[in-house]
Amino acid sequence: MTHGRRCAVRLGNRAWVDQAACRDEDPEMFFRVDGERPESWHARLAEAKDVCMVCEVRATCLEDALAKPEKHGVFGGLDEEERKLELKRRARLAAA
């Protein structure tokens, strides 16, 4: 199991986690380290997103992360700020 102790891959007993593309990746790739320089994080973030983009369970992972919601890390190909925006977008659609 990978993607760190906070990872969807580690947290659940869901069937879909066995199909996660990140299961053999370094967990550190998906989470920003406190005090890390932006350029370092952005490089890892791009790598993490590349893994997510080929993941068969990306949509399921994203929905899971949005539902919790996960506050940190990359899930479903989105970082925490992008997930916040997605939740706001959905709220606006629901209110329309």
Ligand code: SF4
């Ligand atoms: S979408 Fe990304 S974070 Fe989610 S299971 Fe797939 S590779 Fe891991």
